[in-house]
Structure formats: C-alpha cells, structure tokens
Amino acid sequence: MKAPGANAPHTGEEGNSPLLVMKGIHKSFGENEVLKDIDFDLRAGEVHALLGENGAGKSTLMKILVGVHRPDAGEVLVAGVDVTDQSVQSKLGRGIAMIFQELSLLPNLTVAENLLIGREPRRPGWRINVRELRRQSQELLDTYDFPIQAGARVETLGFAQRQMIEIVKALASGARILVMDEPTSSLTVREEDKLFSIIDTLKARGIGIIYISHRMSEIFKISDRISVIKDGQLLPTQQTGQTDTRQIAEMMSRGGKAIDWDPVAIPTIAPDGFPALRVAGLRTGRKLRTGVDLTIAKGEIVGLAGLVGSGRSTFAKALFGLLPDAVGTVEVDGRPVKPGSPARAIAAGIGFVPEDRRGEGLVVDHGLAINMALPTLKKLRVGNGRFPMVLPNSADSLFSYMRDQLKIVCRSGRQRASELSGGNQQKVVVAKWLATDAQLLILDEPTSGVDVNAKEEMRLIVREAASKGMGVLLIASEMEELSRVADRIITMVDGSLGRTLPGGASETELRAALQADIDAKRKEAA
C-alpha cells in the first residue's frame, strides 16, 4: 500500500503533521518475533520518550528507524515520504540521526576535524584547507550557542561537550530526527542541565527527539509524550503531563504489576560493638589528597553524592585495595586491613560492585556460575576447601542458591553472562560478594543501564543484605536513588567529604547541599 501522503510531503497543518511515522512494524529474528505491529510517531519539536526493559525491542525499533535492520512488514515515513527500504546512508540524508550511547568521536582529532570528517574543505592537490575547516566548524558551533573551541582536541573535553559535538555533527548533516540513547548516563548534574537546555533549543528549532532512558526523573522533566515497549509491543502512548512514574513502571513490568513502590521502613540498628567500616586518613596520590575519614555502622547504607570525577570511585577503589599508593587506616568489623591488595580486602570482608559491569564486574564470555564463584573459589574446593580441586558442580550449587535468593532470570548457570539483561548481570555481580559473606559492600553506580523494576529489586536486595548486618557504601549519580536507598548521605567534592544529610532527603535538598559544597570549595581555591 502506498502511503497517502507519499506525494505530498507537507500537509496543511505544519504543527500537527508528524515528522516521523512508523506503521505496523513487524520484525522477527529467526523464530523470535521481536517487534509486533508497532505504530510509533514523532512530531516536529517534541521529545518522545521511549522506555522498555532491556530486550523489549527498543533498540531493534531504533535500528529499523536508522536503517540498520529492515522490517519484515510495515513502513517508515519521514515527513510523509516512504523511506522504509532505504539504507543507513540515505536515511541520514533524510534527516534521521542517532546519538550513540558510546560516543563515536575520534578523541585524537580536533573538534573541527571531527565535525566535518569526510567532508573537509579542500585546497588544490587534495590538501585539507585547515583554516576553512576551522572557520566552518566554529560557525556551526556558534549557530547552536555551544561554548566549544573548534580547535580543541576532543580528548581534552568532558562528556557533555563531546555529546554536544555529536549533536552538532548530526545537525550539520541536516538531521531533523534525533535518537538519543541514554544520553545522560555519563554526564554530571551540571552537564545534565546543560543537555536539557540544549534539548529545549532543539525543540524550538522544530527538531524531533526520540529519547531512550531508564531514568524516570529526567523523562518526566523533558519529554512531551511517553511510549513503553513491552515484549515487542508498543503500549498506548501517554501524554507526559497525564501520567506518573508509578503508572509507567507498572506498564513496563512483566507481570503487569510493579513491585511495591512505597519506601520500606528503614530498620534502625544500634551500632553495637565494632562498626562495619572505619576509615581514617585514607589518601592516595592524586585524587584523595586530604585524606578521608568515614565510619559505617553494621546494617547501615551510606550514600556518597558527588559529580563524576569528585573522587567517589577513587575512594571506593582505594578501600578495595585497587590503588597501590593508598595509605591510611581501614578497619572492617574492628580488624585492620592494610590497603593496596584486593585479595586482602576480600579476606577482610569487603566486596566491590564496580561501575563498569561488563568491563570490570564480569567475565562476560564465561558462564554465570563461574563468574559468581570467582572470589570464593578457594572455599568451593572439594571437602570444604581442604583438597586442591574445584568441581564444576560446587559453583553450580552456589549459583542455584543465589539464583533463588536474588531471583536471577536466566536459563542456567552455564549461560554466558553477556546474554543477560543489565539488571540480571548486576545481580550476579552482587551475588559474588554476598557469597563471600562480605561485612562491607561497596556499590559503585549499581543501577546504571538497569530498568526501573530491576532498580527496585536491587534496592530491596541491598536493603535485605543490610538488614542482616552488612554495611553498604553506595555511590550513585542519581540523587533520587540516593534519597530512596541510603540511611545517610554524604557529599563528596574534589576528593574530600562534605556535609551529611539524613536518608530520604529530597533530590532538591541533595542538589543544593552538593552545589553549596562545590561553591565553598571553589571559594577556598580562589
């Protein structure tokens, strides 16, 4: 069937005519039907948020949009023109561009070289006209009011600036439909605000944005409409103003009902005897120059609030012994641990869930059971660790126990870690440390790239573990998560701890406290 608007790209009412229409999209990979009859549209100048659990079909739909995959049925209309079967290249020409989660810039080149790569202005003899290159790119940057120098090397820029460059690059090639996949995942609070104001500018210019994210707070902040993909089907699109977090979470969850959304009562455990962790004067060469003092009671969850690069991850790594130059006093349950060796830290009862799940937390090509058993291999030897032999089934029995405890969704312990969703992968990493009977669990961004319900589950798992007496140090960039999960929140700026806020402090309070600390630090430096 030919689209009715195929010969008339611009219909009467400019404001209401959708920029993009995807109609009746079907896609199967082999036996597996990934998308079933999806109808999705995007208007000029709006932000349409797209949500769904990992594997629900979001990325497949976006890949069909940009032309990586072809749909088995259905059509894609851009401003009324059927572009269903066009390639990635010609779709770029039609104004569809994707801002990738992993940015695709070349860090060793300048901003100008990146912006006009492949289209550099020439001089006779195939030489690049460097001056013209820089002038044209600076003009582009200025058009969108992005405060970036065209001559700067990309590697010297922060993530937010790199993202701006990606956006300019897309706009320079004539993009009118932008797909943003988790754009804030590596941004600081300030950078986030910058991105949101950029998005506002783009909206005003009539550019349509498809915004993929797991972060509810930002979705409600910037989107106009929200669509949820579940099991390959698009649930009815909601106007952002007429729905709320709870409703969206319910739509997303597989069973149809969200996990209890009300905050659980925080158990107040009197710190009897030794604290789970006592740190005094922990310092490292570059980041933690002043030395950090911190005490975490048994059963207490302490949140660290701060910007990316504030030294939170460095502190976590120093605690876990990953930084050889760390010095200071670390005591776990009253026993001193000399910093500088992860093996010693583990033996003393520290567990560490690192920020980069796939790069640091898991051997993704290996099975789940062996991943989970890595820190506890010695205990899993035959005869309770007496004989120098590990049999595969000992790792399997550990795995099946943890699988029941943490409700890990998978086929078996032999399944590769790479095949699981983000949330389930994270559960495996957490289980690794629960198996060591850790006294102190350090969680660095435990819910990044994890969908809403998995986040809730993770919160319950952590709370459950804490209620059994484990101390938890939680690092999270999402203020909402800190305020919901932690019993006590401490800010961190430039490698030193700032003020302490009670658990449940609102996002606004947290942001204000953090900003005040940053300003104080600046004044101090000046």
Next chain:
Amino acid sequence: MSNATQSTVSQPNPGSALLGRLLSPGPHVTYIIFIIIIGFFVIFAPNFATWGTAGAVGRITAVVTIMAVGMTFVIVCGEIDLSVGSHVSFAAMVVAMLLYNDVPGWIASPLVLLLGAGVGAINGIIVTKLRIPSFLVTLGMLSVLRGLALSFTGSMPVPIVDREYVEVLAGGTMLGIPAPIWWTLVTVVAGFYLLHMTVFGKRALATGGNTIAARFSGINTDLIRIIAFALCGVTASMAGLVLSARSAAGNPILGQGLELDVIAAVIIGGTSLFGGRGFILGSVVGAIFIGILGFGLIVMGLSTSIQEVVKGLIIIGAVSVNRK
C-alpha cells in the same frame, strides 16, 4: 499479558540450534577437518594406516604435545610465548653439558626443568611488571636463548653417552608403550588437572577472559600470568630433555621452528588466542593433528620445502576456522 511474555522468551527450535552449533566455529570443526585429512592420507598415502604410523606419529607428537600443554596456560591467560623453540634447544644444551660434566641424570633433569621455570618466570615478570606485550618479550627471549644455546660450545652438538638417561626419557618402553608417550601422558594429566580442576586454572581462565574483572575479584592476575609462563618454560624444558635423549645429543638447533607447531596445536584445539577459553585435551588433539599432517606429507613423498608450504597453509586454514 502472560502469553505475550511467553512468546518472547520462546527459544529457537532445537533443529536450528543443532545446525547453528555445527556451523559455528569451534573445536568440532577442527575435528572434522582432522578426520578429512586422515581420510585423505589413508586413501592417497601408501601404507599410511598401519601401527607403525601410529607409533611414529606418537613419537613425533610427543614433543609438541608436551609443549602445547604449557603453551595452553599462557594462551588461556591472553598471552603468547614465542620463545619455546629456542627454549627446547637451550634446555637440551644445558642438560647435555651437565651430563658431559658427570652430573647424574636424575639431578641434571630436574635442574633443567627448574631452570626452565625460571626462564619462563622471567618472561612473565617482564610482561606483567614492565607491561610489555608478551609477543615482543618472548621474541626477544627467543633470540637470547638461541644465542646462549649456540654459544655454549661454539654451535657444536654435545653427545650424550648416559645410557640410563636416554632409556628413561626416550629409548625405553614400559608396558609396551615408549617412554616419550609416558612423559606426554604425565604432562597432559598434570596440565588437565591444573587447568580444569584447580583454583589456579579457574583463575587463569578468568584472567584471560577479563583481566580487570579478575583483578576486581581479588585475583592476583600478574602472579597467575607469571606462573603460566613458568609452566610453559617447564614443559618446553621437558620437551628439550626428551628430544636430547632421543637424539642422544644436545644440539643447539634442536627446537628450531617448534613454536609454530605448538601455537598452532593449541589454537586448533579450540583455545582462544584472545584468552579466557582453553582445553588441554583440545591442545593434545591439535598436536596429533600437526603430527599426522607432517608424517602424512612425508609418507606421500613431498619434498621438505613443499611440506613446509602445505603445512603452513593447512595450519592457517585450521586456525582461521577456530579463531576467537
């Protein structure tokens, strides 16, 4: 709502899964090529399918198999050791010199194995502590060991007259099985136990699979890699002992070019060149594959130079279906 859930979780039907498994690269493809090549020799090489062949292949294969066991550990850790060929010559020269100077064989042999472990550990320490890629370090070590082996006697071979030594390592038989095969079996069993049944083996696999994640799980990945290089040194020295006993001399060019056969055997056996996946028994099959290939080409009467060409091409082909 619930039936929608079920249909997405539905898995590909078993028929296509089986087909996918057969077509996906992996050791089983090697086994198929292996069988095809044996079939080819049985049909086209005169008198190939005999017990004599089996014995000869066994003897040729012994040395490569022993070395492949050690190499498997290094490759599993995501590293490579190019110095093993020179290492064989070096070990053979050292043991011949010791025997020549009337050191008894039962002292000389363990000493040489220990020396091999030491040299391997040096490789590992340079790789891990100075963070130099292993192929560069071991390429340098290849030259060092070759030079040392040549310099002991001004490149002259040293005869070995200790009959007991020759008997125990190469000449003798036990239960009708030649000594080199016994030593190979001992090495393979020890290697299998170490890689597949001990904490060290699991840690080596994790180190190769994702060094950072392994370190973040409390594994001393530097130590694991140093041990892997040391094991590789021990097996190369073991191979040097067997070869020196077989030729009744320490010859400084004894092990030349063996590194190609050994690395090919390991990769053909399904061990990932990028680390994290490895099978000792696969390496044994890989070594037998290389042995049969070499022997079959000799039996067919191809000249040594053409043999080299054919062997190289087949190894590239076999490795390419097995990469990753």
